[in-house]
Amino acid sequence: MADKNYYDILGVSKDASPDDIKSAYRKLAKKYHPDINKEPGAADKFKEVNEAYECLSDPTKKSNYDNYGSASGPQGFSGGFGGGAGGFGGFGDFSDFGDIFSNIFGGFGGATRTQGARGEDLQTQITLSFEEAVFGCTKDINITRVESCASCKGTGAKNGTEYTQCSECHGTGQVRYTETSMFGRVIRQGPCKKCNGTGKDIKEKCTDCGGNGYKRVSSTISVNIPAGIDDGQVLTMRGKGNCGKRGGEDGDLHIIVKVKEHKVLVRDGFDLSLKVYVPFYTLLLGGEIEIPLPKGTTTLKIPELTQSGTLFKLKGKGIKYLNRETYGNLLVTVVAESPKTLSKNDKKMVEALRDSIKSDNFSRYKDYLKDMKNL
Ligand SMILES: [Zn+2]
Ligand SMILES: [Zn+2]
Incomplete structure (x- = not known):
């Protein structure tokens, strides 16, 4: 299940420098942006270009893609990596996209933004013996991640009930406003300032999380290491990073694998x-x-x-x-x-x-x- 040929999509060679990749991406992103290009197929092309760039601009994903034909690294790890979020897989979301795009267009691009904020990715490292890497193993790792507060079910309000709908955004957490950009006047949507994008007017704060609905929790998770893993490879557990906010997707956990050397081999x-x-x-x-x-x-x-x-x-x-x-x-x-x-x-x-x-x-x-x- 190899991903598409990202180099072809961006029209760059395999040994293109990060700058070449960036500049090819900028040209194509501008060309196919749905707010500029209304031709049929432009939106799909735009998505494809972003997918290619998301992979090739990230050293880890690029190296995985070059080595395994997929940004998510060696395929078929799903064995031990259930985790509810679908195990290992390629990235299918473009949640980082808003950030990439705002770097280029100065914040323009509201149409493609999702409402919630994706949780941050987390990174950790494990060290394996030579044998563990060769034959595979199960390892417990401790991570501290941001989770939705259990006491208030992520609402931030005492008992999860002490709040009313925000009057400014009517509970959506989002407000629309007009902005002038290089492409003319555009209607943008952004988080409501009154409720900080939560859509809630909290009467009494949850004492457990101080009202923000999230807290840092340490836990031990079991990781199945596939046989044949090598030093420097990265295992990604989808959805095991910090939890998303306001309905956003959970971040991923990236595990950097270190492998000890064999005595003679x-x-x-x-x-x-x-x-x-x-x-x-x-x-x-x-x-x-x-x-x-x-x-x-x-x-x-x-x-x-x-x-x-x-x-x-x-x-x-x-x-x-x-x-x-x-x-x-x-x-x-x-x-x-x-x-x-x-x-x-x-x-x-x-x-x-x-x-x-x-x-x-x-x-x-x-x-x-x-x-x-x-x-
Ligand atoms: Zn509001
Ligand atoms: Zn709480």
Whole structure:
């Protein structure tokens, strides 16, 4: 379920700079803005352009999109991320849009504003061991988020009942007014100043939340970490950020994942690599070495006359891909190690070996000597 091609929508290349992306977006947003462009399809195009920009202007979403084809990162995380708000998913809302647009048009753009305010996104970090990241796990995290006050059901009034409708906005929380903008006179809608957009005239404040209807609450939530997650990736739990105000949508919780390194294995995406120093005679005579896997170990057979620096690819012994039954590889490089000391007898035998092996047997060294002569 890949998102659309956002680069095509904005007409920029994949390596476009943030400034290029911004300027392409501005041009298109102006061109298709529903208040300017009344042609059929312009509004859809406008929405699409904003969707593309929302993704490509956000480093996290852009990186997710570049890597996974979706702004929300690796797909199919919904397993443990229910949370009532639909689990993981792309962003389908344009609640930030008002802000983006007001930066460009100086506050113009009332038509597309939603009435409520979206809750702020929250960010936290978790650290996983190498194994937890490779095999997946469940982690409890503590977060403090703004929630609707339970005592007054978010009304801010004592017992949730001690209020009347605001006389200014008749309970809608919104008032209309005219404003002059670069496009002429426009009718704008904004929060009612009298009731602060709540639509309520509070007679007696809720003592629990001081009358604003919201309070900060600490809680522990359980997060299912999918197998294959890597350092630096971000898990987004929709609707687990601060709660929205005046009916606005809840914000998201972004969890930045840190993964500790393995003692010997080096992770590169879903592949693992390892460099093993073995006694020089193992490469000459052949032998077996024990190799660590993400879980357990395996035996690598080294054939005789193996060159130092040879890379052995253990297919499918790497890390499981996110949401796929595919595994990366384990790449083992074997390097000859010389002994630290030689006894008199050892030395005699190595010298005998040297005299016994014909120099023709070392083709690469021979080529080198030839090249040196012809410098
Ligand atoms: Zn009002
Ligand atoms: Zn309250």
